[in-house]
Amino acid sequence: MNKTEQARLIIGRLSEQAEGNSIVHRISPLCKLFITIVFIGVTTSYGKYDLSGLFVMILFPVIWYQFAEVSFSECLYRLRYVMPLVVIMGLANPFFDKEIVLYVGRVGISGGVISMLVLILKGLLCLFMSYLLVATSSIEEMCIAMRRIHIPAFFTTLILLTFRFVTLFLEELSVMTEAYQLRAPGQKGIQFGAWGSFLGQLILRSVDRAQALYESMVLRGYSGEISYYGYKKYSKWSVLITVLNLCLVVLVRYVRF
Amino acid sequence: MISFQDVSFAYPGENNILEGFSLDIKEGEQLAIIGANGAGKSTILKSVLGLLDIRGDIYIDGLKLEKKNLKQIRKSVGYVLQDSDNQMFMPKVIDDLMFGLINYGMSQNEAKKKSEEVLQMLGIAHLAEKHNYKLSTGEKRMAAIATVLAMEPRIMLLDEPSAALDPSNRRKIINTLNSLNITKVIATHDLDLVLDTCERVILINQGRLVADGAVKDILTNRQLLENNNLELPFSMV
Ligand SMILES: Nc1ncnc2c1ncn2[C@@H]1O[C@H](COP(=O)(O)OP(=O)(O)OP(=O)(O)O)[C@@H](O)[C@H]1O
Ligand SMILES: [Mg+2]
Numbered sequence: 001m002n003k004t005e006q007a008r009l010i011i012g013r014l015s016e017q018a019e020g021n022s023i024v025h026r027i028s029p030l031c032k033l034f035i036t037i038v039f040i041g042v043t044t045s046y047g048k049y050d051l052s053g054l055f056v057m058i059l060f061p062v063i064w065y066q067f068a069e070v071s072f073s074e075c076l077y078r079l080r081y082v083m084p085l086v087v088i089m090g091l092a093n094p095f096f097d098k099e100i101v102l103y104v105g106r107v108g109i110s111g112g113v114i115s116m117l118v119l120i121l122k123g124l125l126c127l128f129m130s131y132l133l134v135a136t137s138s139i140e141e142m143c144i145a146m147r148r149i150h151i152p153a154f155f156t157t158l159i160l161l162t163f164r165f166v167t168l169f170l171e172e173l174s175v176m177t178e179a180y181q182l183r184a185p186g187q188k189g190i191q192f193g194a195w196g197s198f199l200g201q202l203i204l205r206s207v208d209r210a211q212a213l214y215e216s217m218v219l220r221g222y223s224g225e226i227s228y229y230g231y232k233k234y235s236k237w238s239v240l241i242t243v244l245n246l247c248l249v250v251l252v253r254y255v256r257f
Numbered sequence: 258m259i260s261f262q263d264v265s266f267a268y269p270g271e272n273n274i275l276e277g278f279s280l281d282i283k284e285g286e287q288l289a290i291i292g293a294n295g296a297g298k299s300t301i302l303k304s305v306l307g308l309l310d311i312r313g314d315i316y317i318d319g320l321k322l323e324k325k326n327l328k329q330i331r332k333s334v335g336y337v338l339q340d341s342d343n344q345m346f347m348p349k350v351i352d353d354l355m356f357g358l359i360n361y362g363m364s365q366n367e368a369k370k371k372s373e374e375v376l377q378m379l380g381i382a383h384l385a386e387k388h389n390y391k392l393s394t395g396e397k398r399m400a401a402i403a404t405v406l407a408m409e410p411r412i413m414l415l416d417e418p419s420a421a422l423d424p425s426n427r428r429k430i431i432n433t434l435n436s437l438n439i440t441k442v443i444a445t446h447d448l449d450l451v452l453d454t455c456e457r458v459i460l461i462n463q464g465r466l467v468a469d470g471a472v473k474d475i476l477t478n479r480q481l482l483e484n485n486n487l488e489l490p491f492s493m494v
Contacts, residue, residue, distance in 0.1 A: 212343035215308055219331050221360030
C-alpha cells in the first residue's frame, strides 16, 4: 500500500469513526458545534499570563474524550503535523517580553515564557476539541448543523465539496501512482521529468470527477440543503448536556475558588 | 416524450461531437443507443439533463430544456452514469439512496423504507450499511442503479448499465428494467442486453444518426454493424 492509499483510508476511517455509538456521538451535531464554539471562545478569552486558570480547562477535553471513546493517542498521531505550527506561534513571545514575573525557586521566569505557554496551551486545547467534533460527527452532519445556524448554503456546500474533493484527489492520486509504478518497476517515487504531466493529469482528473459528482448531486435535487438521514435531531438530553457543559465552563472560567 | 431537434454540441474549441441530431422518443418506448467508443452515446444522454451547452432544442415531456424547467425535468428523468464512481457521494449506500428522495420532499422514514425496498428488489439489501468507498465495481454499479430506481423516474437514461456486472446481476437488471413500465433509453455495447430489453435501436457514428429502426432489423444487419465498428450480438451469430 502506498502513502496516498493510506491517506485515503485515513479519511475513510475518520468518517467511519464518526459513526461510533458513544454518548458523544449521539449528541445532536448542532449541540456539539455549540459546545465546541463555546469552549474555543472561553479558552481564548483567558488572560495572556493566566496559566493557572487555563490549566483547569484541560479538564474538558479529558472528560469529553473519555465519553466519546475516541483514542487520544490516535488524535495526537493524526495531528502530528499541525501541532508544531501551534507551538511555533508562541515561540516569539519570550524574546519580546523579558520582564521577570515569577520565581520558581531561584529561577526567574519571564512574562514571555508564561505567555508562550498560555498561547501554546490555548492552541492545543482548541485543536483537541475541534478534532473531537470532527471525529464524532460526519461532514454531512456538520454542514447541516451549520445550515441550522444560518451559515449561508454557499459556505456549507463549499466545505462539503472541499471535503469530497480532497477524498477524490487522494483517490485519483493513488490510482495514478499505482498505474505509474506498474509501468516503471524499481523506480522510487515518480521521475522528475514526469512530474509536470503527472500533476497536470492529476488536477484535470480530480476536477473532472468533482464536477461529475456535483452534477450527480444536482441531478438528485441538491440545492444547497443537505439531506442526510443520519442527522440526529435535538433530543432533550442533548440540550441538557449542552447546558450542563455551558454551566461548567462558566463556573471554571469566571468563578474563582 | 423526448424530442431532439437539430441538436449539435462541441466542447469549447473542439470539433462537433453531435451534429444535427434529431430524434423522437415516444412515451413508454425502450430505446437503445449503440455505436463504437467515442461515437457520442454518453453525450446524447447527458444533453437531455441539461448538463451540456447544446445548440438546437430538446423537449422532454412537452417541456423545453431550459433553465427554468430544469428542476422539473431532472425530477422526472433518472440517469445512471457510465462511471458509478461519479454517482455515489454519500458515506453509505443507504444514505445515497435516501439523498434524492429527501431532497424531493419525502420524510426520513418514508425515504428509508423506500430505499430498503429498492435494495431488496435488486437483491442487494446486504449493501445498505456498506461504505461506498469499499464497494467493488459491480456492487457500486448495482447501488448506483438502485439510487436512480428509488426516485421512480418517468424516464430512465442508462449508460452502460451492464458493464462490470456478473451474469446473475446482469440478469437481475434486465428483469428489473423489463418490469418497469416507463420510457427507457439505454446506451450500451452489450447488444444481447439490447435484444432482451429494447424494441427500437439507433446507431450512432461520430455524432450522427446512422440508422434507426426495430431491434430485429438492425441487430441482424451484419453489414451495417461492421461498417460502424460493431459486431453481431452473440445470440445472433
Ligand atoms: N470532457 C471532454 N472534453 C472534450 N472531449 C470530450 C470530453 N468528453 C468526451 N469527449 C469526446 O466526445 C466524444 C464522444 O464521447 P462520448 O463519451 O459521448 O462517447 P461514447 O459513445 O459514450 O463512448 P463509449 O462507448 O466509450 O462510452 C469522444 O470523441 C470524446 O473524445
Ligand atoms: Mg459512453
